[in-house]
Amino acid sequence: MKYAMLICTDEVAYDAMSPAEAEASTEAYMQFMAKFDTKLLGGERLRPTTEATCVRVRDGQLSTTDGPFVETKEQLGGFYLVDAADLDEAIEIASQIPSAAYGTIEVRPVWEM
Amino acid sequence: MGDVAEPDVHAAVARAFHDEWGRVVATLIRVTGDWDVAEECAQDAFTIALDRWARDGVPRNPGAWLTTTARHRAIDRARRAARGDAKLQEVAVLTGEEAFDDSGIPDDRLRLMFTCCHPALSEDAQVVLTLRTLAGLTTAEIARAFLVPEVTMRQRLTRAKRKIEHAGIPYRVPPAHLLPERTQSVLAVLYLLFNSGYSDPSRPDLSAEAIHLTRMLVTLMPDEPEAIGLLALLRFHDGRRAARVDADGAIVTLEDQDRSRWDRVAIAEGAALLDRALRRDSVGPYQVQAAIAAAHALAPSADATDWPRIAALYDELLRWMPTPVVALNRAVAVAMADGPDAGLALLADLDLPAYHLLPATRADLLRRLGRADEAAAAYRDALALAPTEAERRYLARRLASVT
Numbered sequence: 351m352k353y354a355m356l357i358c359t360d361e362v363a364y365d366a367m368s369p370a371e372a373e374a375s376t377e378a379y380m381q382f383m384a385k386f387d388t389k390l391l392g393g394e395r396l397r398p399t400t401e402a403t404c405v406r407v408r409d410g411q412l413s414t415t416d417g418p419f420v421e422t423k424e425q426l427g428g429f430y431l432v433d434a435a436d437l438d439e440a441i442e443i444a445s446q447i448p449s450a451a452y453g454t455i456e457v458r459p460v461w462e463m
Numbered sequence: 464m465g466d467v468a469e470p471d472v473h474a475a476v477a478r479a480f481h482d483e484w485g486r487v488v489a490t491l492i493r494v495t496g497d498w499d500v501a502e503e504c505a506q507d508a509f510t511i512a513l514d515r516w517a518r519d520g521v522p523r524n525p526g527a528w529l530t531t532t533a534r535h536r537a538i539d540r541a542r543r544a545a546r547g548d549a550k551l552q553e554v555a556v557l558t559g560e561e562a563f564d565d566s567g568i569p570d571d572r573l574r575l576m577f578t579c580c581h582p583a584l585s586e587d588a589q590v591v592l593t594l595r596t597l598a599g600l601t602t603a604e605i606a607r608a609f610l611v612p613e614v615t616m617r618q619r620l621t622r623a624k625r626k627i628e629h630a631g632i633p634y635r636v637p638p639a640h641l642l643p644e645r646t647q648s649v650l651a652v653l654y655l656l657f658n659s660g661y662s663d664p665s666r667p668d669l670s671a672e673a674i675h676l677t678r679m680l681v682t683l684m685p686d687e688p689e690a691i692g693l694l695a696l697l698r699f700h701d702g703r704r705a706a707r708v709d710a711d712g713a714i715v716t717l718e719d720q721d722r723s724r725w726d727r728v729a730i731a732e733g734a735a736l737l738d739r740a741l742r743r744d745s746v747g748p749y750q751v752q753a754a755i756a757a758a759h760a761l762a763p764s765a766d767a768t769d770w771p772r773i774a775a776l777y778d779e780l781l782r783w784m785p786t787p788v789v790a791l792n793r794a795v796a797v798a799m800a801d802g803p804d805a806g807l808a809l810l811a812d813l814d815l816p817a818y819h820l821l822p823a824t825r826a827d828l829l830r831r832l833g834r835a836d837e838a839a840a841a842y843r844d845a846l847a848l849a850p851t852e853a854e855r856r857y858l859a860r861r862l863a864s865v866t
Contacts, residue, residue: 351631353631434631435631435633436631436632436633437581437583437630437631437632437633438632438633438637438641440631441583457630459629459630459631
């Protein structure tokens with residue numbers, strides 16, 4: 351089965367990391383990706399929500415606004431697309447995403463067509 | 464075998480329903496992979512049994528008979544629905560797998576239990592799925608027990624089954640490294656189920672179902688001391704059931720209960736189970752709670768209760784469950800062992816907003832200290848928060864005694 355793993359963290363806290371902490375975090379992600387190389391179908395880190403733009407079309411009218419869709423304490427900061435046998439394996443993989451130690455990983459099954 | 468008298472057949476089918484429903488559904492879920500089809504085929508099998516057992520007699524192994532019949536229903540359904548190769552393959556899987564004999568039905572109930580109680584499901588969903596698929600309660604019965612409209616309960620069940628299917632919750636007993644955490648999840652559901660019946664005397668069925676299911680779990684996991692500990696705990700609680708509510712429907716506290724009305728058979732079973740669990744030398748929160756319940760249930764009178772031992776057991780329980788509710792119970796034990804002042808001091812630190820037993824306990828300790836006005840105010844706080852009529856009656860009576 352395919353699962354999207356949405357990595358939600360507090361951007362402000364993340365920005366406040368020292369260079370050494372940021373390097374350790376990057377290193378942890380490299381190790382995670384090496385370990386689950388065969389399970390990861392894709393994934394990206396996202397720029398912060400301060401650089402987000404919301405786009406809506408209503409009655410043919412385009413509107414663009416600054417900022418994220420909703421203001422929350424934790425923001426979507428990245429995602430992986432993962433291939434796992436079942437939810438237990440998906441949970442096992444999600445629990446090893448470095449951000450799980452301080453943020454939240456939302457595990458969403460992909461809608462199979 | 465000739466015709467069997469109708470009432471006997473009805474009784475035999477009802478007994479088989481109680482004993483075997485979970486086993487039939489659990490097996491059918493495994494072979495069909497579809498929870499709704501499994502329930503419908505199980506239902507069909509019991510309906511067919513009413514007719515066949517009257518004609519042919521009650522089979523020697525009703526569980527095996529029902530499972531085989533349900534399985535044949537599933538095959539018929541798959542055949543009728545078969546269009547194209549994929550569906551025909553399903554039929555092949557249903558008919559091909561494992562030859563049946565009366566003795567060797569594999570027991571799938573344990574995997575059903577773990578799947579129903581998977582922590583990815585909400586606690587509500589875990590409880591209702593367990594009641595529906597393992598205990599065989601109808602959606603209407605479950606709705607009545609939880610005081611929600613039937614349509615709401617049906618949606619809740621549908622949503623839960625949909626999540627199991629779409630999120631890929633596996634149908635299996637978890638591997639060893641997940642087993643301790645998942646077992647706690649199963650035990651928590653069973654205890655929650657018991658308590659939803661126990662806290663409201665107008666809904667006793669849920670407690671009986673919880674005991675039935677915990678007994679099933681102990682049979683399926685005979686080496687799991689926490690499962691045995693939970694069954695012991697439930698038997699101790701259940702043994703005091705008759706004395707818990709008085710003729711007016713008000714709660715009677717442990718101290719004031721008529722101990723001659725306790726069910727000695729249930730309490731003796733609880734004590735034997737607790738011994739069996741503790742011999743495994745792997746203590747856990749349910750065994751500690753059972754030990755506390757044992758200290759109460761085995762005391763010859765309220766005055767003879769060994770409160771210092773109970774306070775020490777609560778210390779132990781706090782290590783497993785560092786929650787304010789456990790701390791509140793510990794405060795009560797300390798108050799009984801060392802005096803109301805010691806208990807009151809412990810209550811001051813507790814953060815339990817909207818939990819009626821905190822002001823109720825404070826009121827009780829103040830009453831014992833003769834501080835009637837403060838006790839009355841605390842009883843009023845508790846009354847405003849109490850969730851059941853039986854508890855409100857008890858608190859109103861206590862309030863009247865100090866004003």
